[in-house]
Amino acid sequence: MKIHDAETGEELRKNEPHVCEFYLDAFGFDAAQQVDRRIEAWAPTADVKGETVESGSLTLDAQGHGRTDDLTLPDGHYKLFWNFDGENGSAKHKVFWTDCEESDDKPGEPTEPGKPSEPGKPSEPGKPGEPGKPGESATPSPGESTPAQTTTATPSPAPSGQGGGDLAETGSSAPVGLLSGVAAVLVAAGGALMFWRRRAGANKA
Structure with a gap:
């Protein structure tokens, strides 16, 4: 009896010890033979060693082949045992791991590319009479200080030797x-x- 991933075909006769959803595939037995199986939690992940977590029986077909339905178990380490009439020695067994955490990780959906931001609208020119805009003289509210006005001194004309300014008067x-x-x-x-x-x-x- 082999452990197969749920997506693996029954024609495969190789054991798959790392699975998520799985089934048990039996082949090479006598026609119509009945096989009893049980799965136990196993170290190092078992809380109670030898605890049976799944069991059942499987009746094989005329070719000595059969498979179980798909099975699932919590992530961990397990051991499969099976018995049948006419077996030699003790029960056969295989160990395997279930790990669905990685299988559940689906690739993230591509993020939608960011839309280009809309260009800013040009600011409207100041309207006459509105404070702080061109073409307006702001009138301060009562109690509000008025910023000092800057006066620009008009420079006196440079003295010339042609009768202008104080030198010309002194000369006359x-x-x-x-x-x-x-x-x-x-x-x-x-x-x-x-x-x-x-x-x-x-x-x-």
Whole structure:
């Protein structure tokens, strides 16, 4: 008797010791022979060694072949025993493992590719009269401080040598003072000249 995976065909005569859902396949027996079997939990996974977890009998066909229905057991280590009339020695046996955890792991479904995000809408230009937008002078609420206004100083025109600015005014007053000084000198010179003429006339007399 062999242990076969539930998806393995009955023509296979090789034992499969690692299965999930499985069946027992008997062949090579006498026609219409009856085979009794039992499955026991086995170390190292058995809580109670020798505990029978599945049992039954199987009547074979005219070719000495037969199979059980599909069976399932919790994941673990087990031992199969079978007996039949006319057997030689003790019961035959085979050990096997059931492991359905990996079989239940199905490949994950492909994730749906992310949709491209919608482009952002352009911001609307500021409307006149709305705070904080172009074309508007914000009026502060009562009790709210008004940010200081920045004044831009207008630079004075650079002094030029063509009569503009303070230097030009100073230059225009300089000739007046000079002319006054010259006039005073001329007056003094005229007075001195008249003095010398008078003195010369007196000497001649």
